[in-house]
Amino acid sequence: IDESVRAYWAERGPESCQNMNVGFQASERAYKHQKCRFSKSHFKRKMLNGEYIERPWLLYSSSTGAAFCFACRIFSNANTQSNFETGFSHWKHATERMREHENSEHHRKAMLTYVSLAAASGRIDTELQKQFESECSYWTEVLRRVVSVVKFLAERGLALRGASDKFGRTDNGNYLGILELISEFDPFLKSHIEKYGNAGSGKPSYLSSQTCEEFIQLMGDCVLSEIVSEVKMAKYFSISVDSTPDVAHVDQLTFVLRYASPEGHSQERFLKFLPIESHTGEALCATVLKVLEEMGIDIANCRGECYDNAANMSGVYKGLQAPMKELNPLVEWVPCAAHTLNLVGVNSVNCCFETADFFQFVQNLFNFCSKSTARWKVVTDGLQPNANKRIETLKSLSNTRWAAHADATQAVHINYANIQKSLKNIVNDTNQNAAIRNEARSHKLETAFMCTFWHSILQRFEKASAALQSVELDLCTAVDLVGSLREYIGGLRDQFDRFESQAKKLSPTVSQAYRVTGRRSKTPKTFVGESATSTKVLHQCFVVVVDRLLSEINHRYIAYDNLNNTFGFLNNFSGVTVPELRNKASHLQSKYSADLEMDFVEEIVQFKDFIR
Known part of the structure; x- marks a missing residue:
């Protein structure tokens, strides 16, 4: 295999030849008391904490009925070949052998070679952008403009409606006013407003206050749903809450979640305001748990809590952090940096x-x-x-x-x-x-x-x-x-x-x-x-x-x-020696033994070499 072949597959990746959705009859092997074959479940690895991780390196050959390692087959420079390079078919102990292979030094070096070449070709962490449809229907074009105006006003916290709901009046609010402004430069919208703007009830224009409010609600629901989906995908998260009275003198609890994106960037998302009456740690904890339950987010995956330094929030015995820590001992309390000084x-x-x-x-x-x-x-x-x-x-x-x-x-x-x-x-x-x-x-x-x-x-x-x-x-x-x-x-x-x-x-x-x-x-x-x-x-x-x-x-x-x-070494690999890194990584793995595999220590050491 020469470098041109490796460059080709580094750019293309293993997805096109994994054969995940074919039949696996050709892989059937007879043993003394049973018959075993390759299964689609082998394409995922079950972690200690219950998560399933994709095995992008695993390929299945319909012609040979054997499994191969994409990285080792193409990018390995080792003198000896593993079973996953020549074709693995011992299905009776497939799970154990696959785990041993992906944890082997031989496989990790091949994966590093593949990742480096793929990154150079620009293939890693990119997604194809969906193209907008070339032609849209009349009402889709109308709604596209409505959504843009509603989103513009909502992002800036501006009022939408005015004293009047009629086009042509100066007191019709920001929503209708901006539509009128756009229509001065948009013949399509101008024609639509002239035809349907003040048509009255019974004639759909999709410019009414009812349509506007429906879109606001739909946008809010979509944003919240997307945030919850991202949190569930990330699995682990931390919470941050604080309360303040609004202009109506109702105490509102601000609910924020923090988690990591698939790209490794920290995300901090506001979820909602919650009216509260009691400020005790127990009452606040009940409110937090209720919100998480409504959204289907498991409190067992919470790993951090951040509040201001008020006693009812951060108190060791009666603050919110106490019942949260009792429910989940892995929740780490972090004093709010903005409130600290x-x-x-x-x-x-x-x-x-x-x-x-x-x-x-x-x-x-x-x-x-x-x-x-x-x-x-x-x-x-x-x-x-x-x-x-x-x-x-x-x-x-x-x-x-x-x-x-x-x-x-x-x-x-x-x-x-x-x-x-x-x-x-x-x-x-x-x-x-x-x-x-x-x-x-x-x-x-x-x-x-x-x-x-x-x-x-x-x-x-x-x-x-x-x-x-x-x-x-x-x-x-x-x-x-x-x-x-x-x-x-x-x-x-x-x-x-x-x-x-x-x-x-x-x-x-x-x-x-x-x-x-x-x-x-x-x-x-x-x-x-x-x-x-x-x-x-x-x-x-x-x-x-x-x-x-x-x-x-x-x-x-x-x-x-x-x-x-506990966590500082993850931000400073260059300033930590390998023995010290092993010690700190081992301490972190033992603290989160249900979340981190035993291989975590070696993976951290190898990662230090990779980013050097």
Whole structure:
């Protein structure tokens, strides 16, 4: 067999000569007490977890009544030939011999040769595109335009209907309006609208609101059905749920599934909104199980669950993850990367009075300036552009979006002196009443210190949070991001003097002494060169916040690190030695012994060589 023959079959593949649908009478062999023959079931291999995997390499010859290996017959370079190259016909032990053959080193090398040649010819992972019919009927053309308009509006979340259902009116909504717009450039649609647009009931036009709503429902059903089919084909999946109230004050549970496509790409699909009344872990679990049961998706194939860090979702004992883990021990809980740093920041702010007071000051400052156009102009005119020649105006905090704290703090930090100067101008304005003057004077060293301290932290948090929300984020990167943030926070404990020095330099008019408010407490011991108030800020505020931040991050980091120890090597073959790879693969196979064959370890090692 020369290279031209191999190239020909690499492009054509084994499908044309497998002979899966012929009779197998010629393969019948008589043994001592029974007769055996080749069976169509031999073209599939039953895995340990119950899945059936195609054997694309297996060929059947009607003339000889024997089975052959497509890859070994054409692409093998071995000196010795196996039975599947010369013709296998020992059907009594066919299943065992086929399994032994496809796990042999001889067969795997032949398959690698075939796959490499097939990939070079562009045959792998391609599907023939179905050609559209050259001619379509009149009503098919009408419906094609209707579907396009409905899909366009649905993708963008735009309203379809208006106050009127009549063509020619300006209040007939987006659906009819876009059809009218298209008809200006489409003679076919223009003719149809003129003939059937306002024909009235009893005359079909397929442009009515009823047709529109039917297509919306059909499209939704088709999309949902396709997602469920993909999940079942992938078999293994993970779930992600979260709840939020809608505009009607009904709590809606968002249900999302994540799975792998046949090409190996991760897919994350929204399924539906579910109105809920109870937020307990048991009630949420019952809702999740009900949805999966309705769709025919087996919870036994669930391998992951991802929620925010709320107690009713991620709580070890009473959160949603607990009953899910009890139903299926193989379900791994993954903290939501997008919510992780949000919860870390929120919990850390509430641990210290001075921190809460600082962010209240930031919000009050925004409210104070934004409530008056005159005050807003005074403050804004005094701001200087940043490095990007862009003026950072004052910004409001957000109850749900922690990144807003970074933006608001940065706006105050980079223009601290200018804001102080603008506030002083407002104070000196005799037209302002006493309340406004008192609010304008609300600045002290504690505020400058907190501004410097939190600005440094929040800028790192914002960058890490943005990276953690990336669609292409993988587990190893998430662990590295959270780990680097943990190291950064841990190194801040000895940086009090640096932050204090920077705070005093923020503005020439900033107070050089602390005036700490809050609960009375025992004054800690001071050392030479330290003031009592400085030590109080250090021990009751700075250290408390740093320790709380570190504790919150450690809690999330441990969860990610445990997952990375189990699965991380799958994203980093090049950085793992073969012995270490065998050890990690063996650990993964033993953990998922019902899903992974014993050959998994050797397959992983061979895969490392293949992608090298």
